[in-house]
Amino acid sequence: MIDLLTERQAFMVLNDLPNIGPITLNRLLEEFGGDPRAILDTNKHRLESVRGVGPETSAALLSWRTHFDLPREEAWLVKAEASFITPRDAGYPRLLREINDPPIGLYRKGDYLFEQPCIAVVGSRRTTLYGQAIAKKLGAQLAQLGFCVVSGLARGIDTAAHEGALSVGGKTAAVLGCGIDIVYPPENLDLYRRIAATGAVLSEFPFGRKADRQSFPMRNRVVSGMSEGVVVVESDVQGGAMITARFAGEQGRLIFAVPGRIDQATSYGCHQLIRDGATLLTSVDDIVAELSYLNGLHPKIATLTDEPSLLEQLLPQLDASEQKVMESFKGGALLGIDALTALTNFPTPIVAAALMSLELKKLVSKRADGTFEAR
DSSP, X not given: OGGGOOHHHHHHHHHHSTTOOHHHHHHHHHHTTTOHHHHHTSOHHHHHTSTTOOHHHHHHHHTHHHHOOHHHHHHHHHHHXXXXXXXXXXXXXXXXXXXXXXXXXEEEESOOOOOSOEEEEEOOSSOOHHHHHHHHHHHHHHHHXXXXXXXXXXXXXXXXXXXXXXXXXXXXXXXXXXXXXXXXXXXXHHHHHHHHHHSEEEESSOTTOOOOTTHHHXXXXXXXXXXXXXXXXXXXXXXXXXXXXXXXXXXXOEEEEOOOOTTOHHHHHHHHHHHTXXXXXXXXXXXXXXXXXXXXXXXXXXXXXXXXXXXXXXXXXXOHHHHHHHHHTTTTOOBOHHHHHHHHOOOHHHHHHHHHHHHXXXXXXXXXXXXXXXX
């Protein structure tokens, strides 16, 4: 039977076995040369020689056929118009591969392949109108700048962030704490469908898995793990968004917190994060500034003088708007957004998105006076 399994099918079997965590699964994959079929085709003694694998885990692996109905799972994938991807697939978020315990597989609805950098926007389910307005505004502005807005499809802040990104035709991804066939909360069915149509809905859990106290923290580590940074809009000190922020800190991600009223319980978590060192967020400019600063710290690779310049290397990869904006800087011009809008005849959001992308590619930089120049 093992010989008949494809590598992807073997990944599905391992991913869906009960009570085997991602750390153990990744350790097994490392021990068996990255081959999931080899794990399913070995013996009890070999399995238990791997650190962290005891009798219960080895028994589940050896009897996987009694736990997992592969034909049924594949039929459900077809019916749900979903796919199962592994870290070796293009659609698996790049940064997620780098965390300590990445999912060995993700169920996905939607064709978006995460070509753009991701920023997570999370917060309380019991939110204020202020929090909802801020989350929606941030979602829209981040999407206009070319980010994919990541959140968890929950009530409150998550919903507002997704809606904001969709309102401007931007990219957004929802990470579920249940099987991809379950819409929770149910009132977000239409939002779920709209995200799947233009972005992506992700879950590491098998079909039929309901959300519980274990699945939500697992979901939160994926939200932070796939993102450049995490923005907490509103949260009390015990909120799920605080768990996401803790994961972000452990994963080396940027953490931002939106300040609120000092007498509002939904602000207590954000204020604690700011006190503990998170960046106080007043606008998306704070996110761009932090990302630009960190990118500037990366060491530059020495190149030979006869090698093509960075612009020459990246020019074929630029879209039409980015190329036209770059052309405006010929001759060493220093230009603001208004000047670039006039020169390119593009709307301001298009120019802003192009500038953001060019900054991340290190082709332009923002000066202290607010103008931009080519590097």
